[in-house]
Amino acid sequence: MINKLITKIQKTNAPIVVGLDPMMKFVPEHIQKAAFAEYGETLEGAAEAIWQYNKGIVDAIYDLVPAVKPQVAMYEQFGIPGMIAFKKTVDYCKEKDLVVIGDVKRGDIGSTSEAYAVGHLGKVKVGSNSFYGFDEDFATVNPYLGSDGIKPFTKVCQEEGKGIFVLVKTSNPSSGEFQDRLIDGRPLYEWMGEKVAQWGAECMPGSGSYSYVGAVVGATYPEQGKILRKLMPNTFILVPGYGAQGGKGADLVHFFNEDGLGAIINSSRGIIAAYQQEKYAQFGGEGYADASRAAVLDMQEDIAQALNAR
């Protein structure tokens, strides 16, 4: 799957992943109204609204980008109906041949991580049958529990030709509270980066030079990204924090390798709620999907300029 992701990045010339993190406040009024008219102001109504909202965005951008990253929390908050909307979104994006990165940040002790890996990337056995649960292409994983929590994921990835992105240095303001603490003179995120590179070395696909064990490093920490890029030369970096969280195109160049690959930049509300920005206000709520398309094209241009200028 990492090779498919790379091929699609090259074909679209867009190292961009669109974060499908629907909040109700992003969903245009006409979509909310239609969903509530059918299901009432219920969890089912909310789930229908976010699903229709997602579908509009996906239809508008699927030819421009290689991948999407639904953040499961935004669905999970609506309980079971929300999880059904998550699954519908994953399936629809795969139909559109988008690579789907499930932003689930799971991670637990061995047998439990195995269940998460099976549920999100692999197949679960039921009697003599087996079934995919959520069936994303990649999942994000939290490494606080160490190798025990990672290995079950890499095992499933190997079997299924899928991949993971392990949290190394997250984009949020307080990420340094633990991740920046010095251990033998080096911050925890560097140790984590080295570990990810080690896990990844055992997880190279048959061809290509990037491992299917990737890393998450926030765009909001470009200096740290520069160091981590060098520490993990064969690791693909998923970079959240562009746009709404403050990361800019120029901040991103160090996340890429000399080959112009090695990073994929996420933008969520900057794209999916573009119509709420002044810059794209002319599209209005009815034109929210076109606004998203315009925002993707602008982001592509911003990144290309930054990469060309280096």
Add this chain to the structure above:
Amino acid sequence: MINKLITKIQKTNAPIVVGLDPMMKFVPEHIQKAAFAEYGETLEGAAEAIWQYNKGIVDAIYDLVPAVKPQVAMYEQFGIPGMIAFKKTVDYCKEKDLVVIGDVKRGDIGSTSEAYAVGHLGKVKVGSNSFYGFDEDFATVNPYLGSDGIKPFTKVCQEEGKGIFVLVKTSNPSSGEFQDRLIDGRPLYEWMGEKVAQWGAECMPGSGSYSYVGAVVGATYPEQGKILRKLMPNTFILVPGYGAQGGKGADLVHFFNEDGLGAIINSSRGIIAAYQQEKYAQFGGEGYADASRAAVLDMQEDIAQALNAR
């Protein structure tokens, strides 16, 4: 909710939480057969099997213990039908007046942690209504992202009278890879423990001396537990790893305060799959729930003896 948990521990004289972590290999044949007869060997069939299995155990033990801890991964692996079984289990346990600790180990950047907090502990707004998503009483939380990932949970806990348990030192063999690394001469888990105590100090319920921000510390690390107990005097400790993972009654005493409180010990397969152990084999698959009851009583005795002997 922390005060309710404490009152129930005192009433049952059992600082025990039963981990409802159903794996298909634990589910007795007669339950699997009945579920598959109705739904086929499908995800729905598996979900029905684990739900019926859980129900049998809950009916057999609900008067003996204060709390249960369903591990969401074991449900999530069965996709949407699994999540429905999770929700049914949560609701049923609450009907039986058990405190429900959702072992979800969520944690993300601020706005995303807020969605998880809302989904698992609080209410989500839909138009002019609001709804509970999964509605557990407590949730476990992964702190790798720092305060940003914790604060949205404590906010919801305060509003809803609920609580969290933050991962400090996990029970698995590789937990030391990062958690034991020394920072300024002290292991990361101690820094984490101090932070949990700080977060907790702002989260004391109106009465009682324990915070509703608890910690997770594995029974498999009794020496570390001893230190953490002292570092976090007002923190309730959720202790996994008893039984199947190797923790013994004698290992547990240091997790408790002088008042005999401050810790709740989890056992999962040691109780829910007791009938598969030689010790409880006479119960057979048909008597699996009675075997679970016997295992709870034995565990209660083991802990009481260890506490009396200190």
